[in-house]
Amino acid sequence: MSLDTETVLTVSGLTVELPKGTDRRHAIEEIDLHVGQREILCLVGESGSGKSVTAHSVMGLLPKDQLTAVAGSIRLEGEELRQATEDRLRDLRCTRMSMIFQEPMTALNPVMSCGRQIDEVLQTHTSLDQPARTAKILDIMEQVHLPDPRRLFSSYPHQLSGGQRQRIMIAMALVLDPVLLIADEPTTALDVTTQAQILQLIKDLQERHDTGVLFITHDFGVVAEIADRVAVMQWGRIVEQGTTEQVLKRPDHPYTKMLISSVPSLVPRHRETRRAEPVVLRTEELAMTYSQGGMFQSKRSVVAAQDVNIEIRRGETLGIVGESGSGKTTVARCIARLIDPTGGRIYIDDDEIARVSVGQMRSHRRRIQIVFQDPYRSLNPRRMVGASIIEGPMNFGQSRDAAVARARELMGLVQLDPDALDRYPHQFSGGQRQRLCIARALAMEPELLIADEAVSALDVSVQAQVMDLLDDIRIQLDLAMLFITHDLRVAAQVCDRLAVMSAGKVVEYGDAAEIFANPSHEYTRALFSVAPGRDWTFGEFLTD
Amino acid sequence: MRRLAATIPVLGMVALFVFLMLRMTPGDPAAVLAGDNGTPQQIAEIRETLGLDEPILVQLGIWFGDLLQGDLGQSYFFKKDVTELILLRVEPTVALAITTLVITVLVAVPIGVIAAYRHGTWLDRCVMGFSVFGFSVPVFVVGYILIYLFAMQFKMFPVQGYKELADGFWPFIHRLILPSITLSVIYIALIARITRASVLEVLGEDYIRTAYAKGLPNRVVLLRHALRNAAVPIVTVIGIGVALLISGVVVTESVYNIPGLGRLTVDAVLGRDYPTIQAVILVFSGVYVLINLLIDLTYSFLDPRIRY
Structure with a gap:
């Protein structure tokens, strides 16, 4: 294969400078990569490794006056893009190179109909008349398997599901048959079943249209599913590059090895059962129906959870897995009484808390604590972390000195420096913040700790550490833990028991090891069958 | 309904x-x-x-x-039907309010958008500087300065007075320009600021990046994608501005000696003319309620996610 005709994108020696005063000089340094026709190159790395900066450099979409490419070249079909004028880049966008983004929820203009947003591309780049454009749009919408294209043409983004929106994005990107598609974490925000469909779609279209794809992801499962070749990035540099087989099975670089070994396995860890311990949490027919509307509007109601019967013993972790909208977070919030359940009972030890008044609930609050998903938003940015940690215990009458002493102890427990209590949240990394959130929850000495997607926003290496930490704490403090996650790999590693939720109901409930080995409900089986990279065992490297 | x-x-x-x-x-x-x-x-x-x-x-x-029964009563002071009194005075005020609104929107929205697009540059700082100035200077001071400069020094506009629309469009608008500018300064400051903040926020959104990735020219991204999405807060403030205009009208009408509702209110309050005061306030609040209704309806037009 001769490089001149087959390669659509060649990046060599690309270096992008960061503004002065940041922690490193270059966002990316001497990046060399190429994408061939009909080839999918996966760019893998943790957050901050420079994957997105690389992608945005190619599109010429780097934020002006913040990031500037200072060296190297970017060639699209032989044409140098670094020196290209703004007008030329504009002409190339969406015609020769296209990009799709991570968040389909926010990547589309909310006040413009979907058809019109695709139409804009055609209006800008072609001289087709209205009927020809409409025909072309309906055709591409058909190709991305959108149901009822005519209806969706005039629908607004908020009326579509996440997967449908991502299909609109893909349709928009591919409507003019570009030679290069850049996909920046296109499936990260989607459910596993949708993710599998979108990955399949990208693969199909890419083969049919001979498109070269630069696919950015942090998820090795996705890499295993889709990549022809893989490039691994760390701190702005490509540390390793090769075919998928090569990189996943015979990695050279220690960083690659570490990353791949951190991918949680789908095979549950062996855990001792604790069926003799007392039950800490029990729900009976727990139900939650959201209703909207009032005096001036018609009533609408959504059943978010019903007939949920679960129990957790002391020292045990119950995982609730399910896709978005399955009701798992609703159940967690009901149990913590952050929202009031509309039916059923919740027992903490033997105290019923589903129906007690808000005032009576106050004394029970201490016993249930939650760690939330996003460590960047769940700590008050204007308070020192120490203040956030001691606030709860002091509300329950602990003296300041005692609370501070306890906070220092907890900082040790979550493996942070006890002297860091007088810092602010922005001075910590994501993983450290999540440790702080755990320390904050533990300061209340809860009997039940709820982790609501607590490791989902973290990079895979940090994720592994936080998961281990949570498990250690559960054993040390003999806590009951309710672990909400959409990630089957994570569930396999931390849960003793598992409840699989779908459409507000628990469809399967039992020992995690048993469910992973023999899923009995069809939904569970479907969920397992789409887990990306399920056919790979990560972290078992071959040596030649 | x-x-x-x-x-x-x-x-x-x-x-x-x-x-x-x-x-x-x-x-x-x-x-x-x-x-x-x-x-x-x-x-x-x-x-x-x-x-x-x-x-x-x-x-x-x-x-x-x-x-x-639609009867607002008799004025104690003017010995006339209040309805008749208000109808007589309503034209100047409405004319003043509308010209002010037009000037405000035509000036404030563009400079707000430009300031947001060029944010951090000298242009942005100029707009923001003007905005602080516009906020801080009282209406009557602006009024007298404008009269001094444009009416007395350059003799471009009459100092005071009002001509009805029936007397011809040019004399009518000619006499309204200075009062409208006077009244609009503070609203331009306010709305330019809101526009800038709102557009600036929208410019950071993902769909703006998508729009650029589609290869759209800057102008289209700015007007079609950014401004439309930024419109809801802007329209809200314009609505509030119209309501506040009423208080501004009182002062401006006094400065420029325009026989409108503002003047009528002042006279009625001084004369303890209960029926007139009651009627004027009722009319003002009726207008206010209507404007709010209008704004709410505009929302659902601007943003398909909002439904009533």
């Missing part, structure tokens, strides 16, 4: 509130009418003819009864 019906109780509450407020403030219309030399005897007679000797509840009942 349901929302229109919901405005009726609001207006009722306003009417009741205004009536009671006026009766509770010190000052006696009869004493004002009788003049400085009025004897207690005369004052009592006047009170009787005006019906002010009745118990408050009876007065309220009479007023409400008349209101329902």
